[in-house]
Amino acid sequence: MNYSQYIALIPLLPLAGFIVLGLFGKKYFKQSAGIIATLLLLVSTALSIYTAYNYFFIDGKIDGVYHSVIPLKYKWLSFSENLSIDMGILLDPIAVMMLVVVTFISLMVHVFSLWYMKGEERFSTYYAFLGLFTFSMLGLVISVNIFQIYIFWELVGVSSYLLIGFYYDKPSAVAASKKAFIVTRFADLAFLIGILILGLQGQTLDFGVLIQRLTDIQSPQFISITSASFIGFSVMTWALTLVFIGGAGKSAMFPLHIWLPDAMEGPTPVSALIHAATMVVAGVYLVARLFPVFYINHVSLQLVAYVGAFSSIFAAIIACTQTDIKRVLAYSTMSQIGYMLFALGVSGIGDEHELGYTASMFHLFTHAFFKSLLFLGAGAVIHFVHSNEMKDMGGLRKLLPITHIVFLIACLAIAGIPPFAGFFSKEEILLAAYNSNKFIYGIALFTSGLTAFYMFRLYFLVFWSKTSSAHAHHREGNAAMKTPLVILAACSILSGLVSFGKYVSADGKEIESHFHLVFSIAPVLLAVTGICIAVGLYKNESGKPQRVASFFGVLYKSAYRKFYIDEVYLFVTKKIIFNLIGRPAAWIDKNIVDGLINGIAGITADISSAIKGIQSGKVQGYALYFFGGVLTLAIIFIYLWK
Amino acid sequence: MQEIPISHILFVSTALFFIGMYGLFTRRNMITMLMSIELILNSVNINFVVFNKYLYPEKLDGIFFTIFIIAIAAAEAAVAIAIIINLYRNHQSIDVKDAEEMKY
Numbered sequence: 001m002n003y004s005q006y007i008a009l010i011p012l013l014p015l016a017g018f019i020v021l022g023l024f025g026k027k028y029f030k031q032s033a034g035i036i037a038t039l040l041l042l043v044s045t046a047l048s049i050y051t052a053y054n055y056f057f058i059d060g061k062i063d064g065v066y067h068s069v070i071p072l073k074y075k076w077l078s079f080s081e082n083l084s085i086d087m088g089i090l091l092d093p094i095a096v097m098m099l100v101v102v103t104f105i106s107l108m109v110h111v112f113s114l115w116y117m118k119g120e121e122r123f124s125t126y127y128a129f130l131g132l133f134t135f136s137m138l139g140l141v142i143s144v145n146i147f148q149i150y151i152f153w154e155l156v157g158v159s160s161y162l163l164i165g166f167y168y169d170k171p172s173a174v175a176a177s178k179k180a181f182i183v184t185r186f187a188d189l190a191f192l193i194g195i196l197i198l199g200l201q202g203q204t205l206d207f208g209v210l211i212q213r214l215t216d217i218q219s220p221q222f223i224s225i226t227s228a229s230f231i232g233f234s235v236m237t238w239a240l241t242l243v244f245i246g247g248a249g250k251s252a253m254f255p256l257h258i259w260l261p262d263a264m265e266g267p268t269p270v271s272a273l274i275h276a277a278t279m280v281v282a283g284v285y286l287v288a289r290l291f292p293v294f295y296i297n298h299v300s301l302q303l304v305a306y307v308g309a310f311s312s313i314f315a316a317i318i319a320c321t322q323t324d325i326k327r328v329l330a331y332s333t334m335s336q337i338g339y340m341l342f343a344l345g346v347s348g349i350g351d352e353h354e355l356g357y358t359a360s361m362f363h364l365f366t367h368a369f370f371k372s373l374l375f376l377g378a379g380a381v382i383h384f385v386h387s388n389e390m391k392d393m394g395g396l397r398k399l400l401p402i403t404h405i406v407f408l409i410a411c412l413a414i415a416g417i418p419p420f421a422g423f424f425s426k427e428e429i430l431l432a433a434y435n436s437n438k439f440i441y442g443i444a445l446f447t448s449g450l451t452a453f454y455m456f457r458l459y460f461l462v463f464w465s466k467t468s469s470a471h472a473h474h475r476e477g478n479a480a481m482k483t484p485l486v487i488l489a490a491c492s493i494l495s496g497l498v499s500f501g502k503y504v505s506a507d508g509k510e511i512e513s514h515f516h517l518v519f520s521i522a523p524v525l526l527a528v529t530g531i532c533i534a535v536g537l538y539k540n541e542s543g544k545p546q547r548v549a550s551f552f553g554v555l556y557k558s559a560y561r562k563f564y565i566d567e568v569y570l571f572v573t574k575k576i577i578f579n580l581i582g583r584p585a586a587w588i589d590k591n592i593v594d595g596l597i598n599g600i601a602g603i604t605a606d607i608s609s610a611i612k613g614i615q616s617g618k619v620q621g622y623a624l625y626f627f628g629g630v631l632t633l634a635i636i637f638i639y640l641w642k
Numbered sequence: 643m644q645e646i647p648i649s650h651i652l653f654v655s656t657a658l659f660f661i662g663m664y665g666l667f668t669r670r671n672m673i674t675m676l677m678s679i680e681l682i683l684n685s686v687n688i689n690f691v692v693f694n695k696y697l698y699p700e701k702l703d704g705i706f707f708t709i710f711i712i713a714i715a716a717a718e719a720a721v722a723i724a725i726i727i728n729l730y731r732n733h734q735s736i737d738v739k740d741a742e743e744m745k746y
Binding site: 613615616618623 | 744
């Protein structure tokens with residue numbers, strides 16, 4: 001077991017980049033900021049790949065089971081003998097897998113940004129923020145303690161906020177960053193309460209001990225947390241639900257998804273890193289981290305499954321109607337995360353049943369590659385046409401040949417066409433759903449058809465459709481832009497071939513990847529159907545899409561308006577919360593609190609203006625007061641003080 | 643020779659004290675006010691000496707106090723005159739009514 005301290009370097013190098021570039025970037029590293037940050041991250045990436053190699057192939061396995069290893073841990077804040085907040089590093093299959101994914105995608109985004117953000121006024125600040133984000137995300141995935149994960153959870157929230165609002169002179173970006181911050185903060189409040197309940201009942205905040213205590217039905221902690229109940233549900237259900245709300249907020253699950261589409265105001269590489277591949281899957285990761293506990297509590301696991309399934313179809317329907325390229329991708333991300341969550345929700349523990357867990361992590365892994373590829377490709381397109389709207393694009397396949405090819409690969413991957421990565425992971429998810437919940441399987445199957453349709457709608461609208469307008473004087477971009485795209489495209493093709501079940505499973509044991517040719521016919525057929533419809537509607541410019549839209553009528557219109565969820569939120573906040581809570585509170589503040597303070601100040605002012613004449617500036621007046629005082633004291637002491 | 647009774651001397655010192663007081667409050671000239679203060683101090687000196695002499699003839703405390711007061715009065719007069727000279731330079735006057743800016 002040779003996990004020395006170098007693992008701590010993986011998150012600390014981006015942190016060093018953040019500190020150096022944040023403090024001195026504007027002065028000294030205006031041009032070289034990107035290179036410095038990229039090189040630091042390159043070292044991190046190499047270290048995490050080395051760690052992964054060590055863990056998976058050399059010494060992570062004991063008797064055929066992957067164990068979790070804690071190479072570093074120290075007590076940071078101790079409340080009592082057995083309740084403390086620790087800082088440390090926990091390595092287990094999902095943590096190691098996430099380390100590789102986060103550093104790798106982050107590296108790709110760093111390289112891509114060298115080209116995309118070139119000439120930006122706050123170039124060094126941008127890289128500083130990217131470093132902060134990478135540090136926090138890496139800290140999150142290797143947390144040993146549920147409170148440590150919460151600290152890093154908030155840190156990724158902050159860096160996401162900073163990066164969404166990067167163009168702070170754009171009002172829409174500022175509004176979007178605030179929205180993201182408030183919505184996720186709101187969810188994090190629930191998460192915090194959940195943590196406190198778990199800590200109080202489980203008598204520990206340490207993941208390992210907590211999971212062990214809460215899954216052992218003999219332990220006193222388990223008995224106390226399940227026997228206590230509140231409004232008909234056990235305290236354990238409440239705690240897990242609250243924790244899941246936190247995860248759902250970060251992962252943009254219905255109904256807390258409203259911030260994700262708006263978050264697309266940030267620079268596109270940021271969307272690729274934070275809002276597609278890494279931060280938004282933190283909720284999935286959290287559920288996976290606590291999976292044994294969720295599994296033992298049937299209600300909360302069902303909640304995870306149904307929220308995931310509903311979000312996946314809900315977002316897919318909206319994605320079919322959006323016209324902003326990044327918003328389509330944002331809804332697609334939400335839909336895919338829904339996939340991962342319901343895969344966890346239908347999973348179990350033990351040989352046959354834990355396919356869902358592995359499938360979910362597998363999908364997280366492959367999705368990170370093809371979704372960040374889609375976003376970076378979209379970034380290249382946006383950089384080229386200077387617009388997010390798909391109506392300004394079209395016919396770009398000749399002008400952006402490399403972007404076109406990698407985008408097509410990513411679309412095929414997400415649509416689940418063999419042999420691209422998405423096919424394998426989606427297949428496993430569908431199989432897991434089929435084995436345990438037919439209803440969710442139906443939803444998932446329909447969603448996968450929809451996914452193929454809207455991705456190819458996007459693809460054809462951007463790269464085919466009308467003949468290109470005059471943009472020919474632009475060039476596609478330099479190596480800094482093409483290299484990440486090509487590498488990610490290669491990953492999108494190959495990452496599906498990894499036999500993931502060998503390495504990642506709920507109990508650390510190897511599981512067989514179940515691959516049934518017959519079973520995969522239905523989803524592939526559906527995906528092909530979706531693609532064919534997209535070809536028919538969008539390959540050439542025509543009036544057909546409008547006719548289809550008017551055929552669906554109300555459904556189309558409400559999907560286009562995102563099912564009015566934003567409006568509902570606005571109604572609730574503006575009309576109900578503002579009027580019923582905000583205004584009375586403002587009235588009390590203005591009239592009672594302010595009145596009290598103003599009253600005290602007014603009385604003081606009145607008294608002082610009444611008596612200020614005493615300070616007349618006349619020396620003899622002062623002498624008179626002095627003798628008057630002496631006289632009074634004399635009278636008191638001589639006659640009255642007996 | 644018959645000794646002067648203590649009440650006579652106290653009468654003198656009291657008279658001196660109130661003359662000084664009167665001068666301090668009525669005069670506008672700062673030099674005169676300073677002189678009035680000296681009168682008040684001297685009335686106090688007389689009191690110290692007299693009480694020492696009549697009540698505790700074997701001790702010297704009161705006389706020492708008197709010497710201290712004289713010394714401090716000299717210092718005080720020096721400081722006060724310095725202030726008055728500076729005021730005069732600013733206001734071209736040593737009338738207290740002309741130095742009334744230090745107020746609310």
